[in-house]
Amino acid sequence: MRALFRFKSFVFDPTRRNTLVSFSKSSKSKTHKTPSKIQAESVAITSLFNEITEILGSDVVESDETTRLRFPVSGETNVMTGGDGALVSCTQGVRENAKVGFSGEDGEAQKVVLEEFDVSPVVHEITSVVRADDDILVSMEDKLEKLSFRFEPKIVEKVLKRCFKVPHLALRFFSWAKDKDGFSHKVGVYNTLLSIAGEARDLDMVDELVKEMERNNCDKDIRTWTILISVYGKAKKIGKGLLVFEKMRKSGFEPDAAAYNIMIRSLCIAGRGDLALEFYKEMIEMGITFGLRTYKMLLDCIAKSEKVDVVQSIADNMVRICEISEHDAFGYLLKSFCISGKIKEALELIRELKTKEVCLDTKYFEILVKGLCRANRMVDALEIVDIMKKRKLDDSNVYGIIISGYLRQNDVSKALEQLEVIKNAGHSPRVSTYTEIMQHLFKMKQFHKGCNLFNEMIENGIEPDSVAITAVVAGHLGQNQVAEAWKVFSSMEEKGIKPTWKSYSIFVKELCRSAKYDEILKLLNQMHASKIAIRDDMFSWVISCMEKNGEKEKIEHVKEIQKKCKSYPQELSVSYKTELRQEEELVDDYNHPQVVQLSAPPPASSAVDKMDVQAICRMLSSSRDWERTRESLEKSTVEFTPELVVEVLRNSMIQGNTVLRFFSWVGKRNGYKQSAEAYNMSIKVAGCGKDFKQMRNLFYEMRRQGCLITQDTWAIMIMQYGRTGLTNIAIKTFKEMKDMGLIPSSSTFKCLITVLCQKKGRNVEEATRTFREMIRAGYAPDRELVQDYLGCLCEVGNTKEAKRCLDSLGKIGFPVPVAYSIYIRALCRIGKLEEALAELANFKGDRSLLDQFTYGSIVHGLLLKGQLQEALDKVNSMKEMGIKPGVHVYTSLIVHFFKEKQLEKVLETCQKMEEESCEPSVVTYTAMICGYMSLGKAEEAWKAFRNMKEKGASPDFKTYSKFINCLCQAGKSEDALNLLSEMLDKGIAPSTVNFRTVFYGLNREGKQDLARSVLQKKSALAAQRKVSA
Structure with missing residues (x-):
């Protein structure tokens, strides 16, 4: 991976022009603060806040445009800005990129071409056939054959762009069209397909398309590489994105502003500010940069670190490069500090504004109040609101922020008190404020209070929106009051509000939960009559729900509605044309960010220093005496940041005891606050060491500290319980997460299903139930999960459920050839070769594609049966096909x-x-x-074994385990003991089975002293990994 980061050294210039802010040394000092200074530091922060409140409370507000801080937080738009938020003046030096089409002329040409596409009868006719696909008797392919068109690459590409939201149909159309007269493999077609697959988050399809490009000698262009970087970035596959970026360079394509822009955004979204900074440095050195929107993302991401000087420099560059005013830059900086929980830095910025004689308007008070609420400093937030009230700047917005802060702490009573404060102050509460309180009341089973609040809102002349009405509908359904729910839902139309897809979705889910199947059919029919697009995942929820209760007749009714919804008229409606145009534009604009050229490179700073990480890891591994280790840490000059702590935890996972003590120690340091990512990693460390008591303690501590507990946190705990066979506890943890009000994410579902399918602690019934729930929730499983699930079903002989799984995967857009190839692989691995061959013979899709996917599995199955010649014949036949x-x-x-x-x-x-x-x-x-x-x-x-290591293929846990077993069976247990030591040296924790195998082997060979040393190693490892020993 070193080759990916060959960046030159790049240091921020302390003498740069236009410095926005000069923070006090306390906010960016790298000197160590001893515990004796904690109280003094706390007093200093309080003193700073008091000083700020005096500053804010002493001035008289004037609406002078020259001094007012103008941050376009809401709907205010700067007339000088473009679509990306970058100023128009910034785009005058756009870096030339004719191939991708970033120039203004190319944009105009693209617009003309799009207009031509919209009126093309050929493209419309083909698209209507592809997207309909509702006739059971006549397939889409047969209908396309009758059209008698020449399917040239341009036509195929245009049709694919209009199938952006139906990736399974797009791939099916492409598989058919590529064999027709007039078609040739052009890079534009593949770029469109890659964009479609990327938007669908189907990385398996992306990989297959790249391979197909290579098989058909279709060279990638600059846009192909940019799309791939964007696809992996959006999927948070940062490692793959970095590899593609490096391959792009090796292929002779110099990364342009678009590629850098996408890479930096992806890294910021993934929370990898350290890597984003490295790319930013390289951009600066090359004389290119990006628009204001990406600058703000980078600013928000880096503000989470302790590198205040870096944040300041980025803000300086925003002023110099994007030519925004210092007033706006102050606003962005303040918002970034508040979002990141850097309240001290935000307060110092306010003090700096005072020295520059800049007056803050209402929006900036709101930013500060929101930041204080996020940091759970409600008392301080209320003090700021009091100052606003004295200066007559308070309004319903700022009180709404206070109410949201209390609701985030589940303190509904104080939220209701603040609602009364708003009304007594003569302000009208916002609809969103009422809605937020009602949702919490319904969740806490205080139904009547929630309804009274809704009635009060209407009596006060505040018109509810679709979100508020939907919240009341959900409240009624929670009380099993279906008739009242319908009455409230119908009131939307009376008020001139059109129910959104989200409103219908919530209504359907609540009806499914109550098993009101007649009402569901009524609602689906209403959606169809109102021309609301019903997605396949909604049909999947409903059908799965009805299947559980044996409602076969109603399932048929639902499928009839689904067919109606999929049908498209021959003459496309205006709304449909608009949708197609939007999809085309979405594909064409997939990777076209606005970019600007840089005149003079500004300075930058380094991210997490790998040398610092290694130094701390060496300290932690140097001694098992924690007191000695702590003394070394106290003397260290390393600046501890949450990012550095995460890396230390990741690299020292096998030393759970010491590294978790380090985590606790660093969390108590003055000026340091643990991040959610650091807590997640510490929970993983404890779980990997089977220290489940400590894992739970860290979870409770994380909650007490006010860190955001997401589905990722729960997924880590579920995986740690499950991988050791404690699947019943994993299931309870999953239910506990849902009871806390969190909706399971794709990763949470995947973790639970994966551990339920493994042999240790296997629970097939629960795995099936969870997999169906995942499909109903609208999540598409990835290839790895489908492989685990189908493999498990085949191993227990439940091929009926496996076939049902194939059907459901096809309905949600999972590539059918890929699904069948996984099923055939699973059959071959359990020795059911005949069934696998029968499935292959009966497959009705693209047989050639399935043959490519499955021939390795078939060869494996033939060899298991001892049919060597048949296996070799299969290999030779694939060679003849060029594979x-x-x-x-x-x-x-x-x-x-x-x-x-x-x-x-x-x-x-x-x-x-x-x-x-x-x-x-x-x-x-x-x-x-x-x-x-x-x-x-x-x-x-x-x-x-030695050759393996010399070639760079590092032995993994399975390699060591199998070698140890073989050595012990061969009477060479002493060599196996040496392998145990090597595993520990490489940071691979041997399992209990590994220790037991060597222990029994040594005893059989009469080497009892060495056998006792195995037990000592096992005990030492347990003590090394656990805090709760």
């Missing part, structure tokens, strides 16, 4: 030849791999080690 055997095929052959004791064939297979530049994987090396051991050739096994 070379992959590493998994060669590995299967090696395993088979070892089993048959045909060492010459093994060596011959290895020679073929080398000739075809097929690098052996860790699995291949592991198979060779076990094979040699099975033939009694221990020396050859060790040679393969």
Whole structure:
């Protein structure tokens, strides 16, 4: 990975022009603060806040445009800004990129072409066939055949752009069209498909499309690389995004402003401000930069760190490069500090504004109040509101922020008190404020209070919006008052409010929860009559809900409605044309950010220093005496930030005891506050060491500290319980999360299903129930999860449920060939080759694509049955089609030849791999080690093991475990003991089974003293990993 970050050193210039703010040394000092200074520091912060309140309370507000801080927080728009938020003047030096089309002329040309697409009868006619696909008797492909059009790349590309929201249909159309007359493999078609797959978060489809481009000799252009970077960035696959970025360079394409812009945004969204800064430095050195919107994202991301000087420099560059006013830059800076919980820095900024004689308007008071509420400093927030009240700046907005702060703490009584304060002050509460309180009251089973609040809102002449009405509908359904819910829902139309898709979605989910199936049918029919687009995931929820209760007749009614919703008229409606145009524009604008050119490079600062991380890790591993380690840490000059702590936790996971003591110690340091990411990583460290008591303690501490507990936190705990076989506790944890009001995310579902499918603690019934719930919730599982789930179902012989899973995956847009290839793979792995071949023969889709996906699995299945010749024939037939055997095929052959004791064939297979530049994987090396051991050739096994490490394929846990088993079976347990020590040295924790295998082996060989040392190693490892020992 080092090759990815060959950046030159880049240091911020302290003498730069236009410095916005000079913070006091206390806010960015790197000197260590001893515990004796904690009280003094606390007093200093209080003193600072008192000083700020005096500043804010002493001035008289004047509406002078020259001094007012003008931050466009709400609907205010600067006439000088473009769509991305960057000033028009910033775009005069846009870096030329004719291929991607960033110039103004290209934009005009694109607009003209789009208009031409909209009136193209050919494209409209093809699109109506593709997107309809509702006829059971006549397939989409047959209908397309009858059109008798030449499917040239331009036409195919235009149709694909209009299928942006139906990726499964887009891929199906492409699979059919690519074999037709007039089609040729053009990069524009693949770029559109990659954009569609990326928007659908279907990374498997993205990978397959890239491979297909390579098979068809279709070269990538600059836009292809940019799309791939964007796809992986949006999916938070930062590692893959970085690899693509580096491959782009190696392919001869110099990354342009668009690629850098997307990379930095992706890193900011993923919370990797350290890497974003590195890319920012490289951009500066190359003389390019980005628009205001990306600058604000970078500012918000870096503000979470302790590097205040870096944040200040970025704000300076916003003024100099984007030519915004200092007033606006102050606003962005204040907002970033408040969002990041950096209240001290925000207060120092306010003090700095005083010295510059800048007056704050209402919006900036609101930013400060919101920041204080986020930091759970409600008393301080109220003090600011009192100052606003004295200066006659208070309004319903700022009181709404206070109410939101109390509701975030689940303190509804104080929220209601503040509601009375708003009314007594003569202000009308906002609709959103009423709605927020009502939602909390309904959630706390205080239904009548919530309804009274809704009635009060209407009596006071405040018109409810769709969100408020939907909240009341959900409240009624929670009380099983269906008739009243319908009455309230219908009142939307009477008030001239059109129910949104979200409103319908909540209504449907609540009806499903109450099993009111007749009402669901009524609501679906109403949605269809109102021309509300009903998504497939909603139909999936409803059908799954009805299946549980055996409502077969009603399921058929739902499917009839689904067919109606999918049908498209031959003459496209205006709304449909508008939707298609929006989808085309979404594809065309997928990666077209606004960029600006930089005249003089500004300074920057480094992110988390890897040397600092390594230094702390060395301290933690140098001694098991915590007091000595703590003394070393106290003397260290390293600046501790949440980002650095996360990296230390990640790199020292096997030393759970020491590293969690470090986590506790650093959390008590003056001026330091743990982040949610740091808590999540500490919870993972404790769970990996099976220290579940400490894991729970950290979770409760995280909640007490006011850190945001998301689905990711729960997913980590679920995975840690489940991986050790404690699946019942994992299930209870999942339910506990839902009871806390959190809706399971895709990752939470995946973690639970994965651990339920593994052999240790397997619970197939619960896995099936959770998988169906995931589908109903509208989440599409990834390939890895589908592989685990189908593999589990096949292993227990539940092929009926596996086939049902295939049907449901097809309905939600999961690629059908990929799903069937996974199913066939699972059948082959359990020895059901005949069933696998039958599924392959009966497949009605693109057979050639499925053959490519499954031939390795078929070869594996044939070899398990001992049918070597048939397997070799299969390999040769694929070679004739231009498909070379992959590493998994060669590995299967090696395993088979070892089993048959045909060492010459093994060596011959290895020679073929080398000739075809097929690098052996860790699995291949592991198979060779076990094979040699099975033939009694221990020396050859060790040679393969050493060769593996020399080639850069580091042995993993499975490699060590299998080698240890083989050595103990061969009477070489002392060598296995050495492998245990090597595992520990490499940071791989041996399992209880590993220790037991070596212990029994040494005892069998009469080496009792060495056997006792195994028990000592096991006890030492347990003490090393656990705090709650």
